[in-house]
């Protein structure tokens with residue numbers, strides 16, 4: 001997988017243009033990735049929503065549960081995924097960020113031993129993760145992200161950090177904490193940041209040795 005002219009090239013990637021977009025990013029942007037879950041049924045329903053001119057929402061990428069990727073916007077164009085948002089003195093994070101939507105049903109309601117999404121689909125227990133959301137205090141239930149999907153999201157973030165000047169990886173729940181809980185505690189956001197944004201000492205030493 002690589003980036004050519006603002007587009008991903010590689011196996012398992014399809015391109016669908018979303019009409020929901022701003023202009024080109026300003027100087028020095030994008031420097032941030034915002035991670036989302038779709039809170040939906042499938043990658044296809046997410047792509048349908050994020051390319052529907054009536055919905056006025058979009059993201060640069062959608063990652064399916066099988067690790068397949070849909071790119072909806074080139075990386076040099078502003079998407080409409082973050083909405084009202086703020087982080088470290090900035091507002092309107094759309095103007096600074098690449099949006100990655102991950103196919104995931106979101107928070108699940110536990111009812112009589114069953115696990116139901118907000119759209120009333122039942123998920124088996126092995127697809128459920130319990131965790132405490134960073135903005136909450138109670139243990140609640142969340143839809144699991146399959147390993148192959150997490151692998152692809154990690155690869156995408158690594159590629160964007162290496163080739164596109166990305167220096168920050170944030171969850172929607174961090175930039176819009178009053179109204180958003182995605183990607184939630186089932187997503188290893190802190191681990192991803194540690195791995196991609198703060199190189200471990202061993203790697204730094206190795207790089208120094210390599211000259």
Ligand SMILES: [Zn+2]
Pocket residue numbers: 035036037081172180182
């Ligand atoms: Zn979101």
